[in-house]
Amino acid sequence: MTKVTQSTKLGGTASDVQIGTVAHGLMLMVWMPGANTDEQCFESIKAGVDALPPGTKMFLNAGEFYAHDLGTANLELLSRFYAKYPNYADKTFLSVKGGIDNKMQPHGSLEFLRNSVDNVLRALGPNKKLDLYQPARIDRSIPLEELIGNLVTLQKEGKFDHIGLSELTGATLRKAHARCTRVDVIPRPFHKIHPITAAEVEISPWSYEQRTKDLLEASKELGVSVLAYSPLGHGFLTGQIKSVSELQEGDFRLRLSRTKEEYFEHNMAMVEKLSTIAKRLGVTNAQLCISWVKHLGPNVVPLPGSSKATRTLENLAAGDIQLSTEDFAEITNIVENGEIKGDRYFGLPEEAMGLWT
Template sequence: MVNRVAHLGGNIAVGRVSHGLMMMCFPVGGKSDEDCFESIKAGVDALPAGAKAFLNAGEFYSSTGGTENLELLARFYAKYPDYADKTFISVKGGIVRGKRMPDCSMDNLRRSVETITKALGPLKKLDLYEPARIDPNVPVEDMMQSLAVLLKEGHFTHIGLSECSAKTLRRAHAVYPVTAVEIEVSLWSYEQETKDVIATAAELGVAVAAYSPIGRGFLIGKIKSRADFAEGDFRAGLSRLSDENIDHNLRMVEEILAIAENKGVTPAQLCIAWVAALGPHVIPLPGSSKAERTLENLQGGDVELKAQEVAELTAIAERGDVKGGRYFGGAEMQYLWG
């Protein structure tokens, strides 16, 4: 049983660890509805009374860039309508389909939230909407004013940001309260900007949804070489896992595995526990499409690390001995820390 909780917007109790749904639709048809539904249900059922499961989805989460991720959720709520009130749904959108670029104009934000609402269906309302990236062509203040209009029209109830800098978060929050900011945080993704966003969010009372806390699965030690990637696995395109970088980056994994074994927890739980230790407002956001993995991840939020263990892991993260960038390059890289 997961006992610890976190809070969004000051008064919404959610699980200490959230649940990313992106990989449920990669590749198309690769995961069965039954497995995905059981994964979601397991996370909801493990939470204490009064806490909601914080689910993170995307308007474009699929191999095609379409709304398959949200359509899967619509089927879930159709089969299990009682779970609508037990979950808090955050959805990223605002990306120009096929171009991997943000468009945070009012017209595109409205199109995005309407697309999400239609795909989610009538049983579950969008709780939190996040522009997936900051649009350099639209002033942050204008974007927030547009989002506030859409919120007041009833399309969603909370505003989030994704991949933004601390400065951008502060500017946005001055226009309208930001409930959560989603950034990548892990033992191999802990830049100075990461620390700055976490500190600024704490000051402003904003939650941090820390995605990829186990390094897209690499930090748990099951990937030893590029031969371990299944056909169609998008991670094979990450520069950190390229032929020239993977062997070097495995050295960090070996350190993590040794600490996890000594602690008596799984590597995933250790990584999640370290992210959670960065602050009560930092909510690890791992993904899973299997019930057993969902439960393993949630249990990571209950792992108590000793001060010495936190210091040892933080030293690994701050050393930054990682080769390769966080994304593939090109369009993805230019919009990080917007």
């Protein structure tokens, strides 16, 4: 059976929590064409947990809106998992994103966030606590200190243990962290320190810009974990997809700007260069990309997704790969000099999607 040896600590108020160096995203278990059976998904989670060192938790990442209808199917799947395997509850650390409406617009009011968290808890059921909650986008219509204050209020009510943020810049992280550690701006009676535990953003060889570097610098300085989602470029960096025509009808990746026919061949040139290095090192493309992301900082936790046990174990094994200084520099040079064409989401500017706030 596959075993991994490496683990890491989370940041902020979860600094005593030991997790695997590679996390596990659950979105595509319910958001891809074709139904994944419960048992297939359950075995994917169990295999990851069982491969970790003793006392190490598997970091799981879910969403209130991870479903075709933006409903709670993802959480309901987890509810069935924990009902069937209750002994795995304490072996996993669960992060859930929420706080957006059915038009994917964020709302940071206390009432909306409370309804969101309560909805998460209802769908998740009684067998697993909510370890970390994070708004999926930053609501720019309200002051940042109000948003953080509202999260602290819900945390103090015992609805979740730790606070995370998603799709943010280094500057926003610095402001948010300052807002929640300065006692003069925390609404009374909450005059304690409540640092941000994790910041979730997309990082991969296809998504590594100056703002990514700024966030990494801020997070390292503040002791905040970075959850690097889509480290495999939604699967394209694995080298397994040779043509957009291979994707099934209904696959959300067909809507991504970077997969348009006029961009695809150009963008896949980087994949070919990475494949050469992967073959030389005796690892898969996926493992090379995950390992490179992990090497961006001691607080960086790659967050690939999987619904198959074999893929989960392949991803986790990447956490044990130690890139040499020369190999890391070679990969970084390819990444920084590879001009990727197209926006990350649906051909829309990232600001229009509420990304990188």
